[in-house]
Amino acid sequence: SQTIHQWPATLVQPVGSPLSLECTVEGTSNPNLYWYRQAAGRGLQLLFYSVGIGQISSEVPQNLSASRPQDRQFILSSKKLLLSDSGFYLCAWSVIYGERYQWDTEAFFGQGTRLTVV
Amino acid sequence: GQQLNQSPQSMFIQEGEDVSMNCTSSSIFNTWLWYKQDPGEGPVLLIALYKAGELTSNGRLTAQFGITRKDSFLNISASIPSDVGIYFCAGQLGGSGGSNYKLTFGKGTLLTVNP
Numbered sequence: 001s002q003t004i005h006q007w008p009a010t011l012v013q014p015v016g017s018p019l020s021l022e023c024t025v026e027g028t029s030n031p032n033l034y035w036y037r038q039a040a041g042r043g044l045q046l047l048f049y050s051v052g053i054g055q056i057s058s059e060v061p062q063n064l065s066a067s068r069p070q071d072r073q074f075i076l077s078s079k080k081l082l083l084s085d086s087g088f089y090l091c092a093w094s095v096i097y098g099e100r101y102q103w104d105t106e107a108f109f110g111q112g113t114r115l116t117v118v
Numbered sequence: 119g120q121q122l123n124q125s126p127q128s129m130f131i132q133e134g135e136d137v138s139m140n141c142t143s144s145s146i147f148n149t150w151l152w153y154k155q156d157p158g159e160g161p162v163l164l165i166a167l168y169k170a171g172e173l174t175s176n177g178r179l180t181a182q183f184g185i186t187r188k189d190s191f192l193n194i195s196a197s198i199p200s201d202v203g204i205y206f207c208a209g210q211l212g213g214s215g216g217s218n219y220k221l222t223f224g225k226g227t228l229l230t231v232n233p
Contacts, residue, residue, distance in 0.1 A: 006160075032219045044161075044206065044223040051219060059220075090160050094219065107151065107208070107221055109160035 002027035006091045006110030013117055019064075019078040021113050023091030026072065031093040033074040034107070035066055038088040050074060081117045089113045124207050124224025132232050137194040139205060139227045146187035147209030151221070152179075155204045164205075165192070197231050204228050 006023045013019060025031050035047040046059045048066035056066050063082050067075045074091060094107035124141045131137060141150075149168055153161035165176050167183035167190060174181055180193045190209075194201055207224040 034221070036223075042204065042228075043225045046220060046222075049220055092160075092221075094221075106163060106166050107210075108163060109153075112158070112160045114158070 002093075002108070004091065004093055004108060004110045006113060008113060009111065010114045011116070013081050013115065015083055015117055016080045019076070019081050019085070019115070021076040021089055021091075021115075023074045023076075023110055024072055025074075025093045028072070028093070028095055030071060031095055032107075033068060034092040034094075035064075035074065035076050036090040036092060036109075038090060038112075044090070048076070083117050086115055086117045089115055122207060122209055122222055122224040124227055126227060127225070128228040128230070130230045130232065131197055133197060133199060135197055137197055137201070137229060138191060139207075139229075140189060140191040141207035141209070141224045142189045143209055143222075144188070147211060147222075148187065149210040150181070150183050150190040151208040151210070152181050152190070152192045153206040153208065155206065155226075157203075161206055194229075197229075199231050199233050202229055202231050 003026045033050045036044045037047055038044050048056055048058055050056050050068045053068055053071055064078050090112045091110040092107050122141050122143050151166050152164045154164055155161040164179055165174050165181040167174055167181055170183055170187050171185050172183040178195045182191055184190055190207055204226040206226045208221045210221050
């Protein structure tokens with residue numbers, strides 16, 4: 001079965017420090033991968049998505065970057081954290097079951113990383 | 119861009135009552151997903167809908183994919199205290215093209231169940 005691992009679960013970092021959050025997926029090949037941020041317990045904002053190795057699409061301009069060095073690995077990074085980067089970061093994956101004009105998908109989330117920038 | 123309007127924003131109900139929440143979109147989606155999120159956890163997929171008009175059940179949960187492809191609702195029957203959490207709808211356009219893989223989320227419905 002497929003599983004998704006995201007770490008660390010919580011992180012407290014000072015302003016200006018670098019960031020690296022990692023997400024790995026097991027049990028599937030060529031998944032679509034996503035990074036979301038959730039502020040104040042509500043609303044999921046899509047930050048980045050990737051449809052393949054080295055392919056990253058950014059949804060919003062921000063202080064963060066993403067990379068996909070391997071098929072099932074997705075990394076969220078920052079060179080210098082800002083206070084506004086605090087939030088709950090969620091990694092997700094999905095696969096597409098393509099059938100002509102109907103593309104079925106299901107997306108599954110990791111447990112999340114609570115980032116506090118101080 | 120695509121936006122999802124999810125309502126209500128919050129609900130306070132008594133145990134045993136039925137719950138209904140819905141999402142509407144300004145544009146069509148070809149997949150609708152409903153998630154539940156517990157505090158400090160990632161969202162968990164409850165129901166996936168793939169065809170317009172489709173009605174799908176998962177235990178006490180029932181969800182429907184609107185005929186117009188622009189809306190979906192989720193019903194919870196006979197609520198229990200563990201139903202407490204935030205419920206999110208999500209839509210995906212699907213089809214070829216990387217941007218079509220994105221999930222667009224509603225802002226969530228916070229459900230509180232009083233025992």
